[in-house]
Amino acid sequence: MHIPDGMLPGEVCLAGFAGTAALTWISVKQAEKKYRDTSRVISRASVMAAAFFVASWIHIPLPPVSVHPILAGLMGIVLGWLSFPAILVALFFQAAMFGHGGFTTLGVNSLTMGGSALLAWGIFRAFPRGSGDKGVLQAGFLAGFAGVMLAAAATSAILLLTIPSYVDPSIERAGILAMAGSHIPVALAEGVFTGLVARLLMRLNPGMLEQSG
Amino acid sequence: MDKSGGRGSILRGWDTALKIPALFLLMMAVAFVREPLLLPLLPLIALACFLSSGLSFHSLLKVLRIPLFLVLFVALFMALFSGREVMLALGPLAIRKEGVLLALGILVRVASVMTIGSVMTGTTPLAGLSEALRRMRIPPMMVDIGVLTGRYIMVIGEDHRQMAISRRLRGYRPGISFMKTLRVVVPTTASLLIRGFGRSERVFSAMRMRGYGKGTRVADTARRAFTVRDVCLTVGTTGAAVALLVLEAV
Structure with missing residues (x-):
């Protein structure tokens, strides 16, 4: 899901950084307006970014492979606006510590993952929820599913659309669909996982979900 | 590396x-x-x-x-x-x-x-990186988020390691079926997030008590x-x- 260094043209990398800078600024301003305190923004974003970073080490068997949760949807519904800067920082650490993603592609990767988290949060908030656990489970499932699918579709589209000419447009479209389609089982698993975690958070500490709104 | x-x-x-x-x-x-x-x-x-x-x-x-x-x-x-x-x-x-x-x-x-x-x-090293980012005029808030994230990855990572040991001691073996794994990893993840949430409140209180944002910084840097x-x-x-x-x- 993370585009490594060297895959994208320099112009796309620069555009990614510009977009990420703009979205980070908007996210931080919105979070400051909500929390009314810079210290709270910093403590919440950093500690929760670390918690999500560690949570992504958990592996779930999805035969024939084992996957780790991407957590874009869950970050969106727990952190709200703060999910974008938290994902930016987490991606930086993933690139520095494990070589996942890259430094020149940090802007583009942040846009795809962070943008998906924000959209998943929007879906979670917009989903008409009935009372109780069932509504949170359904909205959480949708947010988790959408978080993966949006990120996969955006990453696939960027990868294939930035490939230089000569590629037959119909094959290019098929490639985008194939790459995005291969993520459907992962997105379903992530949806179930996100829904269950959101439901548990609602039971144990409802403030965590309410505060993102 | x-x-x-x-x-x-x-x-x-x-x-x-x-x-x-x-x-x-x-x-x-x-x-x-x-x-x-x-x-x-x-x-x-x-x-x-x-x-x-x-x-x-x-x-x-x-x-x-x-x-x-x-x-x-x-x-x-x-x-x-x-x-x-x-x-x-x-x-x-x-x-x-x-x-x-x-x-x-x-x-x-x-x-x-x-x-x-x-x-x-x-x-x-991470400490050198944060110092360099401050000197490169990267917004202090983003550098502070980065520094604290780096610190808490270690702390929460240790929590996660201890949870994994506890799970194994109770008989959990990784690689079992998807639904059985979910029954274990969902509470683990929720627990990590709830602990992180509580810890963020304590970090916030500590930052307030130290006067963060009122003319002081988490780490002042010396120019060489x-x-x-x-x-x-x-x-x-x-x-x-x-x-x-x-x-x-x-």
Whole structure:
């Protein structure tokens, strides 16, 4: 899901950084307006970014492979606006510590993952929820599913659309669909996982979900 | 990556506030290269950086191995579906010249940029990185979020390690079915997040008590003078990046 260094043209990398800078600024301003305190923004974003970073080490068997949760949807519904800067920082650490993603592609990767988290949060908030656990489970499932699918579709589209000419447009479209389609089982698993975690958070500490709104 | 961090090497001694922007510019310049004639230069530049870093070849291979799957997929796609001039026909599949050239370009760029990136991070300790980012005028809030995240990855990572030991002691074995795994990992994840949430409140209180944001900073940085070596390395690296960009434009 993370585009490594060297895959994208320099112009796309620069555009990614510009977009990420703009979205980070908007996210931080919105979070400051909500929390009314810079210290709270910093403590919440950093500690929760670390918690999500560690949570992504958990592996779930999805035969024939084992996957780790991407957590874009869950970050969106727990952190709200703060999910974008938290994902930016987490991606930086993933690139520095494990070589996942890259430094020149940090802007583009942040846009795809962070943008998906924000959209998943929007879906979670917009989903008409009935009372109780069932509504949170359904909205959480949708947010988790959408978080993966949006990120996969955006990453696939960027990868294939930035490939230089000569590629037959119909094959290019098929490639985008194939790459995005291969993520459907992962997105379903992530949806179930996100829904269950959101439901548990609602039971144990409802403030965590309410505060993102 | 490499636990030695390239101690004693030229790049480890290079002032981080100059090293990060210079190597980043070099990575961006490599990402810009599309001209086939310039491609052989890229691995040479990356090799020069790697040899000056004092990092082990094993640590570099560990980092390069990770994106290999995605890169090989894209390279294969390019070789099979890009271009017109057929080099080799394998039944219904044909390997095309233009596609092979594009695939080679991608492979060379990925390997070169990732090598330079590994050298940059491998020779820069986290404390030095945060200091450099402050001196580079990156917004203090983002640097502080980065520093605290780095610190709490270790703390929460330790929590996670202890939870994993507890799970194993209670008989949980990884690799069981999806639904059985969910019954274990869902509470684990929720627990990590709830602990993180509570910890963030305590960090917030501590920051308030220390007067954060009222004229003080989490860590004030001392400016040090650049050495001749710092300047030479910066000029050399920046010069290489600019030369690549100019040659690509010409």
